Amino acid sequence: xxxxxxxxxxxxxxxxxxxxxxxxxxxxxxxxxxxxxxxxxxxxxxxxxxxxxxxxxxxxxxxxxxxxxxxxxxxxxxxxxxxxxxxxxxxxxxxxxxxxxxxxxxxxxxxxxxxxxxxxxxxxxxxxxxxxxxxxxxxxxxxxxxxxxxxxxxxxxxxxxxxxxxxxxxxxxxxxxxxxxxxxxxxxxxxxxxxxxxxxxxxxxxxxxxxxxxxxxxxxxxxxxxxxxxxxxxxxxxxxxxxxxxxxxxxxxxxxxxxxxxxxxxxxxxxxx
Amino acid sequence: xxxxxxxxxxxxxxxxxxxxxxxxxxxxxxxxxxxxxxxxxxxxxxxxxxxxxxxxxxxxxxxxxxxxxxxxxxxxxxxxxxxxxxxxxxxxxxxxxxxxxxxxxxxxxxxxxxxxxxxxxxxxxxxxxxxxxxxxxxxxxxxxxxxxxxxxxxxxxxxxxxxxxxxxxxxxxxxxxxxxxxxxxxxxxxxxxxxxxxxxxxxxxxxxxxxxxxxxxxxxxxxxxxxxxxxxxxxxxxxxxxxxxxxxxxxxx
Amino acid sequence: xxxxxxxxxxxxxxxxxxxxxxxxxxxxxxxxxxxxxxxxxxxxxxxxxxxxxxxxxxxxxxxxxxxxxxxxxxxxxxxxxxxxxxxxxxxxxxxxxxxxxxxxxxxxxxxxxxxxxxxxxxxxxxxxxxxxxxxxxxxxxxxxxxxxxxxxxxxxxxxxxxxxxxxxxxxxxxxxxxxxxxxxxxxxxxxxxxxxxxxxxxxxxxxxxxxxxxxxxxxxxxxxxxxxxxxxxxxxxxxxxxxxxxxxxxxxxxxxxxxxxxxxxxxxxxxxxxxxx
Numbered sequence: 070x071x072x073x074x075x076x077x078x079x080x081x082x083x084x085x086x087x088x089x090x091x092x093x094x095x096x097x098x099x100x101x102x103x104x105x106x107x108x109x110x111x112x113x114x115x116x117x118x119x120x121x122x123x124x125x126x127x128x129x130x131x132x133x134x135x136x137x138x139x140x141x142x143x144x145x146x147x148x149x150x151x152x153x154x155x156x157x158x159x160x161x162x163x164x165x166x167x168x169x170x171x172x173x174x175x176x177x178x179x180x181x182x183x184x185x186x187x188x189x190x191x192x193x194x195x196x197x198x199x200x201x202x203x204x205x206x207x208x209x210x211x212x213x214x215x216x217x218x219x220x221x222x223x224x225x226x227x228x229x230x231x232x233x234x235x236x237x238x239x240x241x242x243x244x245x246x247x248x249x250x251x252x253x254x255x256x257x258x259x260x261x262x263x264x265x266x267x268x269x270x271x272x273x274x275x276x277x278x279x280x281x282x283x284x285x286x287x288x289x290x291x292x293x294x295x296x297x298x299x300x301x302x303x304x305x306x307x308x309x310x311x312x313x314x315x316x317x318x319x320x321x322x323x324x325x326x327x328x329x330x331x332x333x334x335x336x337x338x339x340x341x342x
Numbered sequence: 343x344x345x346x347x348x349x350x351x352x353x354x355x356x357x358x359x360x361x362x363x364x365x366x367x368x369x370x371x372x373x374x375x376x377x378x379x380x381x382x383x384x385x386x387x388x389x390x391x392x393x394x395x396x397x398x399x400x401x402x403x404x405x406x407x408x409x410x411x412x413x414x415x416x417x418x419x420x421x422x423x424x425x426x427x428x429x430x431x432x433x434x435x436x437x438x439x440x441x442x443x444x445x446x447x448x449x450x451x452x453x454x455x456x457x458x459x460x461x462x463x464x465x466x467x468x469x470x471x472x473x474x475x476x477x478x479x480x481x482x483x484x485x486x487x488x489x490x491x492x493x494x495x496x497x498x499x500x501x502x503x504x505x506x507x508x509x510x511x512x513x514x515x516x517x518x519x520x521x522x523x524x525x526x527x528x529x530x531x532x533x534x535x536x537x538x539x540x541x542x543x544x545x546x547x548x549x550x551x552x553x554x555x556x557x558x559x560x561x562x563x564x565x566x567x568x569x570x571x572x573x574x575x576x577x578x579x580x581x582x583x584x585x586x587x588x589x590x591x592x593x594x595x
Numbered sequence: 596x597x598x599x600x601x602x603x604x605x606x607x608x609x610x611x612x613x614x615x616x617x618x619x620x621x622x623x624x625x626x627x628x629x630x631x632x633x634x635x636x637x638x639x640x641x642x643x644x645x646x647x648x649x650x651x652x653x654x655x656x657x658x659x660x661x662x663x664x665x666x667x668x669x670x671x672x673x674x675x676x677x678x679x680x681x682x683x684x685x686x687x688x689x690x691x692x693x694x695x696x697x698x699x700x701x702x703x704x705x706x707x708x709x710x711x712x713x714x715x716x717x718x719x720x721x722x723x724x725x726x727x728x729x730x731x732x733x734x735x736x737x738x739x740x741x742x743x744x745x746x747x748x749x750x751x752x753x754x755x756x757x758x759x760x761x762x763x764x765x766x767x768x769x770x771x772x773x774x775x776x777x778x779x780x781x782x783x784x785x786x787x788x789x790x791x792x793x794x795x796x797x798x799x800x801x802x803x804x805x806x807x808x809x810x811x812x813x814x815x816x817x818x819x820x821x822x823x824x825x826x827x828x829x830x831x832x833x834x835x836x837x838x839x840x841x842x843x844x845x846x847x848x849x850x851x852x853x854x855x856x857x858x859x860x861x862x863x864x865x866x867x868x869x870x871x872x
Contacts, residue, residue: 096438195558297456
């Protein structure tokens with residue numbers, strides 16, 4: 070790591086934080102500038118569609134959408150997401166505890182879970198539509214599956230990873246099986262599940278997008294397909310930004326909650342951030 | 343653990359598990375008299391699979407999907423590692439690029455599918471661009487992180503031995519980051535492969551994704567399930583190939 | 596072992612060292628009123644405050660001091676990895692500039708072996724970057740590895756080595772460069788106590804024959820007495836030189852009262868008194 074060496078001989082004209090902000094803003098400005106320049110160059114390329122609208126056109130489209138149907142679409146998408154995510158987390162926690170703590174069941178079923186896991190929930194989209202149609206159920210199934218496949222690994226891992234010194238302490242305190250489960254296994258599992266649920270946010274949200282693009286009856290994805298089919302590039306890009314923003318907000322909110330729920334994991338975070 | 347116990351744990355019990363799942367699947371089909379449209383029996387799926395591999399259309403779909411994946415993956419890895427090295431080596435560049443990279447990273451690749459269709463139509467180029475985009479961000483972030491974690495003594499040794507910054511970056515940092523890059527390359531392959539399939543659902547003229555959506559629309563469910571199995575197997579194969587290649591490369595560990 | 600060491604030392608004897616003292620300051624490392632500060636985690640920290648000392652050609656100076664007192668920063672300055680905020684570091688009478696120094700060899704607390712290269716390549720790589728052709732670099736690397744008793748491990752990867760062996764490779768790599776200035780950052784700190792004593796002994800015999808100028812950072816006072824011609828005692832951060840203690844030959848004999856007195860004196864400078872009652 071070359072950072073300290075470089076920081077060390079640079080005369081401290083600007084504090085590191087200020088430099089980071091200035092350069093970060095500069096980076097964003099340059100990126101938008103390049104976008105704008107490209108849009109100017111491509112505007113004269115001729116063709117029916119304006120392939121790359123300038124940033125401002127996308128921004129206006131974003132405002133327009135925000136004044137109109139955005140909130141209705143967002144609520145549809147978020148509802149699908151929230152239900153699927155909740156169902157996925159709960160099922161993964163329960164099966165994770167069972168498969169993680171019971172050696173026999175684990176030996177029998179874990180290989181199957183391992184075989185299915187790498188096959189992304191995205192692959193299930195057409196089958197899910199055959200089974201559940203284009204409505205809510207089908208999307209909830211897909212999101213739930215995506216979340217389940219991520220969280221189950223964390224649940225199994227957490228249920229198995231009781232530190233040996235805590236085991237000894239429990240024996241010393243004379244705990245019975247149930248007390249051990251409640252005070253050792255469960256907290257460890259739930260902490261891991263919490264981490265897994267955050268990791269699963271993006272997997273779940275990505276699945277919402279694909280499911281809504283394919284089974285386009287409602288939500289942000291359906292809107293995205295709609296504007297795509299009318300060749301409205303600025304609206305397509307605005308909808309993409311909405312997807313990104315929603316993902317960002319969810320991730321930030323969940324990180325905040327996670328930090329509150331498990332403060333002992335984040336003692337260092339205040340220092341580094 | 344004795345060897346009989348090991349065999350029973352690793353082979354026998356999983357076999358029982360698979361048998362149970364297949365039995366429940368078959369029993370459900372028979373008991374509820376499900377039509378093949380809803381859920382074909384496992385035997386029907388196997389029969390479909392056997393039929394499929396004998397058609398040239400199937401191999402064409404496999405070939406198209408793999409082609410789109412391989413080209414996009416190569417572009418994404420090359421660009422991603424290059425930019426990731428810049429981010430990892432140059433603090434100024436890192437500070438300038440981080441907000442842009444982080445905000446683009448939240449627009450998941452799937453959200454780009456409609457735009458790639460508007461830009462590239464249903465051609466291969468759209469999928470290649472999409473895979474490259476998906477792989478690029480995974481590689482940028484992991485490369486930068488891996489380079490930041492290189493043992494500082496190695497950098498000092500390199501400088502002591504007379505290496506300049508670029509030689510140090512290329513010969514020492516990148517090489518020391520290789521194990522992390524290898525696992526990132528594997529994760530990126532999984533994401534890229536799924537991106538191909540998802541893109542083919544929405545706009546394609548050939549490919550495995552198109553094959554199973556078409557099958558779903560015409561309600562030939564056994565083809566859908568067979569296709570899912572093929573997609574899974576190809577994905578696992580790609581991942582195993584990258585794993586084997588990186589193990590051969592990282593033989594010093 | 597000692598015959599091996601002698602031949603290693605002969606190998607390490609640099610052509611420069613035998614050209615004689617044509618210039619007055621040749622082989623001399625001078626640290627002159629050096630200040631160093633850097634910004635870390637948003638805080639401006641002063642690490643070195645007006646540090647001055649001089650190491651004559653062929654002398655070994657051991658720097659001791661409380662942890663975090665900027666000993667490694669001092670090495671970085673001497674190596675040309677860092678630039679002082681104020682003051683100068685002179686080598687051969689000229690200020691050290693940022694960038695590689697062809698006279699320099701360095702070894703660290705971590706052996707810093709490249710894990711993807713065989714032991715032989717680890718030693719040869721430094722010679723390659725300094726312009727030796729492949730065959731010559733390989734030959735020199737083999738000779739140095741033979742003399743530190745590692746010829747059965749030339750084709751092994753670093754992960755197969757014990758801590759002491761890895762450290763020997765690190766030192767062989769530094770000496771293979773035939774340095775006139777050797778900078779050592781606690782090279783024996785991470786090995787067990789017994790191996791450390793053995794490595795110190797080997798190292799001392801090497802130095803006696805090839806005589807580079809050595810700046811040796813350690814937190815081990817007995818080690819400093821055993822190896823140093825002088826001991827530079829640093830105060831805690833922001834560090835300045837508290838005292839410079841010369842070490843005489845008879846004071847290195849661990850069985851002698853002179854050794855005990857020197858140990859007590861040095862430790863007292865670091866705030867550790869021998870009065871246990």
